[in-house]
Amino acid sequence: MSDSTYTPAPIDTANVVLTDQLTGLNEQLAENIHELWAKERIAQGWRFGPQRDDTKKEHPCLVPYHRLPELEKEFDRQTAVGTLKIILKLGHRIEPLDGIFTIEDTQALAAWDKHLTECSTDACSNGPRSWTFDMDDQPEIDWLDKNLPQLERVRAALQAFQTTVYPAWQKEDALALSKQKWHHRTAAIAIWPGIAGIVFAIGQLTVRSDEMRLLGVLETLSVMVAALAVIGGIFFHLHHGWLAHRQCAERLRILKFTALSWPELWSDFPAWKTKLEEEIKALGTLSTKSAHHWAQEKETLHPVLPDAVTCAVSLPDLQAISIFYRIKRLGFQRHYFVHQSNKAHSRSWIVDIKLGLWIFGLSVIIVLFHGLHSMFAPHGAHGAHATHPDNEFNAEILAIALAAVLPVIGFGFRAWLAAFEAPRSRNLFRAKALAIDDYIARGNAGASSVNQTLNHIAYSEHFFNNEHREWCRLQMEAEWFV
Numbered sequence: 001m002s003d004s005t006y007t008p009a010p011i012d013t014a015n016v017v018l019t020d021q022l023t024g025l026n027e028q029l030a031e032n033i034h035e036l037w038a039k040e041r042i043a044q045g046w047r048f049g050p051q052r053d054d055t056k057k058e059h060p061c062l063v064p065y066h067r068l069p070e071l072e073k074e075f076d077r078q079t080a081v082g083t084l085k086i087i088l089k090l091g092h093r094i095e096p097l098d099g100i101f102t103i104e105d106t107q108a109l110a111a112w113d114k115h116l117t118e119c120s121t122d123a124c125s126n127g128p129r130s131w132t133f134d135m136d137d138q139p140e141i142d143w144l145d146k147n148l149p150q151l152e153r154v155r156a157a158l159q160a161f162q163t164t165v166y167p168a169w170q171k172e173d174a175l176a177l178s179k180q181k182w183h184h185r186t187a188a189i190a191i192w193p194g195i196a197g198i199v200f201a202i203g204q205l206t207v208r209s210d211e212m213r214l215l216g217v218l219e220t221l222s223v224m225v226a227a228l229a230v231i232g233g234i235f236f237h238l239h240h241g242w243l244a245h246r247q248c249a250e251r252l253r254i255l256k257f258t259a260l261s262w263p264e265l266w267s268d269f270p271a272w273k274t275k276l277e278e279e280i281k282a283l284g285t286l287s288t289k290s291a292h293h294w295a296q297e298k299e300t301l302h303p304v305l306p307d308a309v310t311c312a313v314s315l316p317d318l319q320a321i322s323i324f325y326r327i328k329r330l331g332f333q334r335h336y337f338v339h340q341s342n343k344a345h346s347r348s349w350i351v352d353i354k355l356g357l358w359i360f361g362l363s364v365i366i367v368l369f370h371g372l373h374s375m376f377a378p379h380g381a382h383g384a385h386a387t388h389p390d391n392e393f394n395a396e397i398l399a400i401a402l403a404a405v406l407p408v409i410g411f412g413f414r415a416w417l418a419a420f421e422a423p424r425s426r427n428l429f430r431a432k433a434l435a436i437d438d439y440i441a442r443g444n445a446g447a448s449s450v451n452q453t454l455n456h457i458a459y460s461e462h463f464f465n466n467e468h469r470e471w472c473r474l475q476m477e478a479e480w481f482v
Contacts, residue, residue, distance in 0.1 A: 116328060
């Protein structure tokens with residue numbers, strides 16, 4: 001038979017439809033087809049040239065796949081599609097396998113883990129990133145560019161976070177810290193001058209008339225300062241503003257890491273990025289009223305789990321994201337909870353030593369001694385007609401005044417604690433730190449499974465979401481929340 005009579009008869013695959021999973025695999029195959037072609041050409045002595053020249057062995061397509069013209073990419077895609085369809089037509093099945101890595105992948109992931117661990121250790125030791133380590137990803141992006149450019153999906157996700165989430169978080173976090181500082185100052189100015197005003201008022205009972213005028217002036221000034229602080233705090237909404245901005249900042253943090261569980265990250269990156277930007281925009285319009293409403297919503301027992309990923313997933317990228325989440329989110333958040341628990345503990349010394357009870361007990365003892373003195377002192381040894389009227393009168397009145405002043409001072413300490421709920425915050429943060437240990441262990445167990453990893457992230461962020469809602473309610477129950 002003559003070659004001129006040959007008629008190609010490929011297997012008909014017109015009725016074969018690729019699943020979403022295989023459609024995602026198609027792009028990876030197309031890229032690999034290009035890489036194999038380019039490797040063979042280079043081995044034959046070809047090199048890049050602006051125009052194809054068979055004599056000089058120059059070809060314009062000897063560039064990385066992402067730099068190819070779309071027409072050339074489409075040629076590789078059609079070849080890949082044909083390969084996948086013929087495999088299915090012949091009765092074979094294509095399924096992704098979990099946990100398959102090359103030696104190079106394993107070494108790359110070990111380097112990534114080491115880098116993040118070192119950065120986390122520095123941040124947890126009050127390094128320059130002690131406050132922003134989990135939100136600022138620019139150092140990690142730079143490191144990936146230099147050391148692991150093959151982790152393209154991880155880098156793309158971090159770059160999206162850096163350009164969208166991080167600036168919004170920075171703004172809200174700065175406003176929250178500024179208003180929180182002013183809230184602390186206002187609470188201190190309202191509480192302690194107010195207590196001082198009461199002390200000056202009681203003190204006027206124990207001094208001579210010429211000294212009463214000075215105490216009266218101090219009393220008036222103290223009360224005016226306290227009143228101005230209260231009015232200013234209400235007028236400028238210091239506590240409201242602080243809590244609303246803090247909630248917005250924390251919800252942006254939760255959004256960032258929740259986005260890692262969205263399946264669009266693997267199947268449709270542009271859609272994933274658009275969804276992220278829309279969520280950020282929605283949080284940007286958060287009002288004080290809506291922040292309070294969110295905090296008072298009932299907690300849900302189970303999170304909304306992401307849909308199963310049906311496209312091909314780069315396992316090294318998946319493992320890199322799992323490492324990223326374990327260190328930059330879970331590990332660093334655990335450190336934060338421990339730090340906040342210790343900080344709240346140092347502020348709770350008033351409760352720990354039961355200062356209020358000691359002050360009350362001392363007041364009772366003073367009153368008891370005054371009563372015994374009144375009962376057993378010789379007739380005329382006290383009162384306005386005593387032998388030494390000034391000394392005796394002042395001693396009795398001083399005892400009564402001291403018995404009245406001490407509980408007032410104790411109330412001042414209690415009001416200061418109630419303004420920030422330090423004892424309850426200490427216990428809350430301590431419990432949350434212990435809970436994270438379990439999430440870290442579960443994350444390590446399922447890091448090589450795509451859907452298990454995404455579900456783990458969703459469960460963890462659901463925990464943080466409820467934790468922050470609980471903390472917001474705690475702050476709203478503080479006595480200085482008006």
